[in-house]
Amino acid sequence: MKLRLQLFEFEDLSWFPAVIRAGMMDYLRFMISALGTYQPIVPLLRDALRETRQAHMLELGAGAGGGTAGVLRRLRATGLPEARVTLTDLYPQPAAWQLLQAHTPGLGYEAAAVDATAVPAALTGFRAIFSAFHHFPPAAAEAILADAVRQRAGIGVFEGAGKHWAELLLACTVLPVAQLLITPFIRPFRLSRLFFTYVLPLIPLFTIWDGCVSILRLYPPGQLLALAHRADPAGTFRWQAGVVRHWWGPEVTYLLGVPHETGR
Structure with a gap:
């Protein structure tokens, strides 16, 4: 499935209730962490950090931090x-x-709001975006990459899915059932999360919509590279994009950009 549709996700809307957004993000964090979604990209990320002589990652669009802790622990255990x-x-x-x-x-x-298209110069480090790049339309996505190029900051974009119809089916069937089963075990515990999951099920309903739209909005590797080359017309970065697969099937789509002279 190569088609990319720029539909909307409710969690992106400024008026969307914060309590519902937080419930959706908590579920996403729990699932990504429990499934080890981003473990396959750890070797790629470790190599990029070494090449840029960085030990610090600045995660943009972190949401509730899904998967980040697991990636960090794995990096620290395998050479960094x-x-x-x-x-x-x-x-x-x-x-x-x-x-x-x-x-x-x-x-x-960082407790203050950070715009991924214009990161304050004081916030340094190798930039990483997990499960969020698809939220940005092409112009904004290109601006994120261009800001990294302008500030000479290495960047990695990682999406915990491939672009397949089977994943759409999964988002509509299996994952909503899983959400109903695991919600009582998500921490921090919130009564509001239980209310908006079981009494007034807004969190599961909006999660189904946003999950399906996320897949339709994913940039496949070819489009990621096209965005990167437009953001870096002088070719000052080395870019690579592709897909890595878990041993049990699911895919992670990625883009990595490293300044050419770094590490020489």
Whole structure:
């Protein structure tokens, strides 16, 4: 499925209730962490960090921090013991991030809102975007990459899915059932999450819509490279894009950009 549709996701809308958005992000974080969604890209990310001589990742569009803790722990256990990460988002979620911070050495966060298209120069590090790049239309996605190029910051874009009709079917069937089963075990515990899952099921309904739209909005590797080359017309970065697969089937789509002279 190569077609990309620029539909809308409810969690992107400024008027969307924060309590529903937080419930959706908590579920996404739980599932990504439990399934180890981003473990297959750890070797790629580790190599990029080494090439840029970085131990610090600046995560943009972090949401509730899904998968970040697992990636960081794996990096620290496989050759980068000094690795650390700072979570940022346009809509910061300090409550969720504090929970991750308490259990994850090397993880911190920026409490102020951070626009991924214009990152403050004081926030340095190798930029990483997990499960969020598809939210941006082409012009904004290109601006994110161009800002990294302008500030000479290496960048990695990772989407925990491939672009397949089977994944759409999964988002409409199996995952909603899983959400109903696991919601009581998601931490931090919130009565509002239970209410809006079982009494007034807005969190599952909006999750189904946003999950399906996320797949339709994914940029496949060829489109990611096209965005990167437009953002870097002078060719000052080395770009690579592709797909890596879990041993049990699911895919992760990725784009990596590293300044040419770094590491020479």
